[in-house]
Amino acid sequence: MPVPPRKTRVTERRNARSLGLDRLSTRAILQAMNREDARVVPAVRREIRPIARAVDAIVQALKNGGRLFYVGAGTSGRLAVLDAAECPPTFGISPRLVQAIIAGGRRALTDAAEGDEDSAAQGARDLARKKLSSRDVVVGITASGGTPYVLGALRQARRKRATTVGITSNPRSLLARAVHISIGPDAGPEILAGSTRLKAGTVQKMVLNMLSTAAMIRLGRVYDNWMIDVALTNRKLRARGLRILTEASGRPPSISRHALRQSGHNLRVALVMLKKNVGVKEARNLLRGARGDLRRAFGE
Secondary structure (H helix, E strand, O other), rough: OOOOOOOOOOOOOOOOHHOOOOOOHHHHHHHHHHHHHHHHHHHOOOOOHHHHHHHHHHHHHHHHOEEEEEOOOHHHHHHHHHHHHEEEEEEEEEOOOOEEEEEEHHHOOOOHHHHHHHHHHHHHHHHHHHOOOOOOEEEEEOOOOOOOOHHHHHHHHOOOOEEEEEOOOOOHHHHHOOOOOEEEOOOOOOOOOOOOOOOOHHHHHHHHHHHHHHHHHHHOOEOOOEEOOOOOOOHHHHHHHHHHHHHHOOOOOHHHHHHHHHHOOHHHHHHHHHHOOHHHHHHHHHHOOOOHHHHHHHHO
């Protein structure tokens, strides 16, 4: 008796709402895309529980000296690289804490390298080079949930007893069964069948935003809703830092600017100086005593 074909993955199915897509006007195409994009937010909302579990695991890992690794191929890998690259300047952390591994390496960032995603062994080797330990968290990202490169990396992570997380648009995929925490927002088939750079890519970007941002907030890298550890590396960011300090301290820009210079352009130190009316040395001592926690340093 012939074996029935495996049910088509969600990300490969044709979308009944976009049949005849090539016959539509520009405006109608854009409206159809916008209607499909509206399905992404509810899909992510339904996965808040596993996303929260993943954030808590990341926080625990980073507190214990571990690292966060993203692993992906193609669009998924590029989104992973983007999120990892933006963590150091946004939150003032070391680049080693959040790292991305993409199938095909650096050249895959600008040139298509789809063939590189077919090797599970290469995924395992690329992750093994990072000297993984049980303190680390590895997040595998694949819309289909079956990318061999990502699955190979996750198997390596499990061998090293690292915590594994999966982000996929196919909740019943191999990936979902291969990880400790599965995040599977299902926004339905793409408007352009199989083009997972669309809704699936938007889903991945949203979830990665949540994982890194919520983890850094929980780790004290944010004060109120300000980027208190933002790197002041250009004119725009220096202006942002001054604005943050002025608003957070309630002091005039001229006084905030002076405190910022005295602190060596360290927003945390400058804010303690202004809130506690102390000098640089005392501000640093207060922060050290509070283990960097601004609210404790303020005595809140």
